[in-house]
Amino acid sequence: MGSYVLRRVLQMIPVFFGTTLLIFLMVYTLPGDPVSALFGEKAADPAVVASIRHKYFLDQPVWKQYLHYMGNLFQGDFGTSFTGRPVSDIMAGAFPVTIRLALLAFVFEMVLGLALGLVSGLRRGSLQDTLVLILTLVVISIPVFVLAYIAQTVFATNLGWVTPTVQNSYDLSQLILPAVVLGSLSLAYVARLTRTSIGENLRADYMRTAVAKGLPGRTIVLRHLLRNSLIPVITFLGTDLGALMGGAIVTEGIFNVQGVGNVLYRAINTKEGPTVVGIVTVLVIVYLVASLLVDLLYAVLDPRIRYA
């Protein structure tokens, strides 16, 4: 177990540097000059441009820029945005909102997704099963921005339960509707994955053994069926928490949630390199830590991995 953890952590290191380098390259080497973008339509004074370029290390080769950035990063410095605001400040304002939104969405998809998956997995071919299958298929097929409009129209415009857009991004109750929209796609996946997994395990030989042992039905389902069936679902859920945070661009935009997605979208459009790299780096760390935790959890849940 110890060596397994160590191996996974060691594997993470090149992936961390690789992913951050990749995003760094994408932001800083692709065409499009962020400094002249700063000035918009106006022609900029070449001397000013040069000084800004120097200040942000943009006059250096990209590998030096990257090393410099990483050096600062390990001292907790995410750099300064072109507008002069420290990137860590920008993130400190946006991440709490997105974390709340993502956690809400996560709870929603987990609770409802598991419940739907269980109902349909245990009663294959029943009316409930068919309904869950149709519902999840529809949710998977409707792109999230369309779903967001539907939710807005129904719950805000028609029913008047909520305001169409979020007024205060720190108010948890206002985040519920965006969270439901954000989590709906994953909910459909969780439900389908649970259903498939239960269906496979129901047929497993050890389930027949459990029945032959004369165990009560509850014990069979809770201890034998679920324990095995939930392993792939938990794996999915683990990696999804990170994905929810990075995937909130559309939802946050439509509902005007002042989170990471919104900030990132604006930063990409204005070629705010430091902000984009900073946020994506944090998202990559979140993703890496989440997948490490998932792997460890996997090993805890499945002894065949633990002792491999």
Added chain:
Amino acid sequence: MSTAAEAAGREREAPYEGPLLDVRDLHVEFVTRDGVARAVNGVDYSVRAGETLAVLGESGSGKSVTAQAIMGILDTPPARIPRGEIRFRGRDMLKMGKDERRRIRGRRIAMIFQDALSALNPVLSVGFQLGEMFRAHQGASRAEARAKAVELMDRVRIPAAKQRVNDYPHQFSGGMRQRIMIAMALALEPDLIIADEPTTALDVTVQAQVMDLLAELQAEYHMGLILITHDLGVVADVADKIAVMYAGRIVETAPVHDLYARPAHPYTRGLLDSIPRLDQKGQELYAIKGLPPNLLRIPPGCAFNPRCPRAQAVCRGEVPELYPVAEDDGRPLEGRGSACFFWKETLHDR
């Protein structure tokens, strides 16, 4: 102590004189997309305490389905039991409530499966899975259950049981896993054990050890044993009597040695002839021609008739019942029956 009370209750119970298990006219069908597959078509057999019945047959003969019907672990649907009785100690289990049925499973009738690796839960330790028997049926505590699991593992001679009780199924060898399956079946000292191909998945050398252990423990506890197999070799050493199944029916019953010496059904004869024999080295191996019937379309008459060297018109028109087999002078042969119109001729066939 619940275990003490349990043991006392078992002792007070008078030894059951009649057959422990009595299967009568059992039918099992599977509803499939392509029609109704008749897997078991009127099976009768019985087992007494201390007796070993071997059920012999190829795949699709209904031997495993019959066992699962007895155990009550058929998936319904697609399976259904349109007719028949399964009497355990005189009571028809098919008429019992779900809960009563469940309490018999594992405690009074236990089952050993073929592939222990897939039959054991991969994510629970073997000690936990063994201990579950005591916890579910006797309300034992976690610690008690564990202690008993170690005891059981000792009894089936798993080395270093105490150290290995927390190991997982995949950490054991095939033979050791099958011993764990046997231990699980023995846990509550059931009256009857059904072993479904218990050694098929094992290496030949390990097969004998596991089979010996099973036979030994059966004798020790005076249990009934139903041994389901397609392997004539396994049967010879341990069984008292044999029932040969074909297409969901019993085609021949006999005490084990009589069957080997003088089969009374052409199918049994074919099976025996297709065993490779050292003294006939070099000769071509006999094989029963044709294929077992599709259970969706079992041939009319005797199901074996399309493959039978002896088939006559009558075999295609009428289903033979299980006739008592007797010597030429009319002396009945104890325990023998054959579902062949020409059992007499087959018996004499040399």
Added chain:
Amino acid sequence: MPDIHDEGPYEPRPKPGVSRLDYAGEQGMAVEQETLVERDVEKREEARSLWGDAWRDLRRRPIFLVSAVLILLLVVMAVLPWAFTDADPRRADLVHDYLRRPDWGDFFGAGWFGYDAQGRSIFARVVYGARASITVGVFVTAAVTVLGGLTGMVAGYFGGAVDAVISRIIDIFFGIPLLLGSLVLLNAFSTRTVWSVVIALGVLGWTQIARVMRGAVLTVKQSDYVVAGRALGAGTGRLMFRHILPNAIAPVIVVATIALGGYIATEATLSFLGIGLQDPTISWGIDISSAQKVIRTAPYVLFFPAAALSVTVLAFIMLGDAVRDALDPKLR
């Protein structure tokens, strides 16, 4: 659907059209002695009958038929949009047609689905919008299947250090969310066409297929017929493409089909965000985005492109589901 035959010495070969799914209760019997060569032949027959069985199974599934018909229709629409409508999707008449309501009597006509805020025929735009979506979907899928399939195959086949390096590269690309990464990439293009979107999604999207392919190759590599092929001196290329690929491709096809729907949705999302396709390309995503402003007064402007997009994505996901079920009888 259970079949109460199990595999054993006397087992008849499964007849065509009969499901091979074992009834869970019956156990397999003793392993037969076979020579490697025999097994090789048998495996190949099995592979062939896997596709044959799958096709026979598919034809009986209503979900497959529905999705196949829908996809066929969409493809024809993408290739020959003028066969569906006479209306010009770019003709804007703000004076007469500004947000004109749908005219249900105008069957297949310009006014059928109404007009958008620039006075353009929504029906024509829905029909012409299919081309961008289908092109992006098909070409991105082709790109990621080739790119991911090859890398996954090389990683799985050679193993060891090659696998370790490729797997880390896959991890690196996998760490960047598709939508986020393509936003950054596409921002570098000053004018964006269907092809820039294809490149962006292709560069970032290949990892999923690579992982699936790698896993499948790892499994297939251990099969006896591959070992036998190697023992008989088959070269690397021959082993990879004749022995391994045909047996490892099934899960890739399933994942690629379902992903195709996903790429169409991603393209629409990018266009919706204003960083995907641009005018004059006609895209459902752009139309949905511009419908945003009039959603309260004229919901039909949003509804039709949104419905077209959803049905398209749905069709590919259903197709993928049906193919997976047909190829993997265990999941039925």
